[in-house]
Amino acid sequence: METPMMYYIVISLVMFFAGVYGFMTRKNMLMMLISIELMLNAVDINFAVFNRFLFPGQMEGMIFSIFAIAIAAAETAIAIAIIINIYRHIRNIDADNLDDMKY
């Protein structure tokens, strides 16, 4: 018997809000980056699942998740480069210390 669609969606929901929670509470920027990845993966799951259950004969959702994964990888590379640069300037990667450019 096939696993119902609801299960997948619940998993994805939990992952997404875990990501949101982590993004808002963790001060370390690497942890924030990991939270963003979590949110992105939750969305990828949604794409795949909806495609699988609602439009079985088509491929758009799958293709989209592959795109999203590729873009997430590129984004992570950039984010890590930024974080390393920030570290070189202020010798830590705490998001609360990054308010030099406010107003």
Add this chain to the structure above:
Amino acid sequence: MEYTIFILLLPLAMFLLLGLLDTKLKPRVAGILGTLGMTVCTALAYYTAYLFFTQSRVDGVYPSHTPVNYEWLRFTEHLHIDLGIYLDPISVMMLVVITTVSLMVHIYSLGYMHGEKGFQRYYAFLSLFSMSMLGLVVATNIFQMYIFWELVGVSSYLLIGFYYTKPAAIAASKKAFIVTRFADLGFLIGILILSFFTKTFDFATLTANPSAIITESAGMTFMGCSVASWALALIFMGGAGKSAMFPLHIWLPDAMEGPTPVSALIHAATMVVAGVYLVARLFPVYCVTPEVLDLITTVGAITALYAAIVACVQTDIKRVLAFSTISQIAFMIVALGVASDTDLHAGLGYMASMFHLFTHAMFKALLFLGAGAIIHAVHSNEMSEMGGLRKYMPITHITFLIACLAIAGIPPFSGFFSKDEILTAVMHKSTFWGIWMTIVAGLTAFYMFRLYFRIFWWKETDCSHHTPHEAPLTMTLPLIFLAVVTCVAGFIPFGELVSVNGQPYHIHLDMSVATTSIIVAVCAILLATWMYLKENNKPGNIEKATSVLHRAAYRRFYIDEIYLFITHKIIFNLICRPIAWFDRHIIDGTMDMFANVTQCVSARIKGLQSGSVQGYVWLILIGSLLVATITICCCL
């Protein structure tokens, strides 16, 4: 005759070369280069004149040529601005005058400006001026003329302000530029009105059908005068500004702050006759509006008398010459004003005006260059510093005397012939103006000989500390050349070459007019001799007896003061200050208000931009939840 384009391009190339290299060139090299360029240019101009006046006449008229014409801007089907070269008797005559005087000034300046700072810049500006002036006279259309008209204004400005460390020179250059620019505003409006109705800028088309302006604008009037009169009067206003006609003459005496050769070239021989040339160029069009010609006559006659009276009491020798220039140009203007194009005799004034332009350019350039040699020797412009110079500067003395005799109208010098033609033409039209101009001619003889005697006779200079000496050869050579031209120019059969409709006109002296003018001139010269030959009290006594009049004339009848009063007291106080207030408080105030409001609002809300990433995420989350809630509520 396509090579005529080089008459323009050569001085332009010289200007660019000398102007760009500037101090990279040795002063001597720059001077010689500029002079060589001008020599070639002069040779080309003479060759053009030779070709033009030896070609065969068609229907008794020298056919005019347009060797170069390039369409520059096209506005409508009919209206377009061209740049080109138009050769007809008067433009060829002007080419000869300009290149001759310019060449003489180039040579003369080698000696006069020797050792001056900015010698290369001076030659660059001279070339620029020559190019602009030549472009002005060969213009094929009125707009090209306007372009070069402004260019000569600019080069005049640059050369008057050549000694830019001297406050008086700066003030004079600004004054010259602003006054002529103000007059040019009228010129531009006139051009626009004229071309709007006739649908052409072209001189050839305009003069071929001169009454087009009347027929095209029939029935339209403004303040009681027809559109045609307004257009032509406004164009004349531009000419009056450049030619220093009363009441726009105020810039010319001040322009004498420039170097003396510049005064000779620009403010005596060439640029200031541009106004006369303009009227002559458009003469057939002016003939369809006789009321404008009457206006021109009146303005010219008033200017002639005014300037002659003022010239009698000035003590700065260059100022005397400046006022004499104004007076002589007024002669040409009057001659144009009394002419008409119905037949050769009625058009005598036109020929006389051009003839006087030619002879005046030569002898007035000679007078200025002579004055330059004198200033070079005594290091002062004031008459009181001079006297008895005839022994020290024999060449300058003789050439100056020849020029004085020419301008006073003594035969056989050139000025006699041209002035006599003018007086005949004026007398023919109206006896009143005829007598008026004869009196002015007498005054001319008087003030020129006052100048001559004060410089070369009067007292014996005290030579213990400084002996004046004759100028170097580069300066005396142009003097001698111009003196020779002054002696022979009167015998040129000028009427054969230039006349109102192009048909040859045989100049013949009107004996009654000639005799009268000679008697008047001789009397004036004798009076000047009696007063100024030896140092005495007579001039001082006359001055005391007429102190009010003398002071008024010395201060040029307070015209400058009236201008200052009108501009400073009336225009500045009543118009400019309220407008400045409006600008500062209303317009600037509106802009300030926008800026202030923006600043206040941003100061209030800048706290939102806290810089903490997680704060932003909270806001995004709350925002998206709100949007989601609203969407869901709406859907339900």
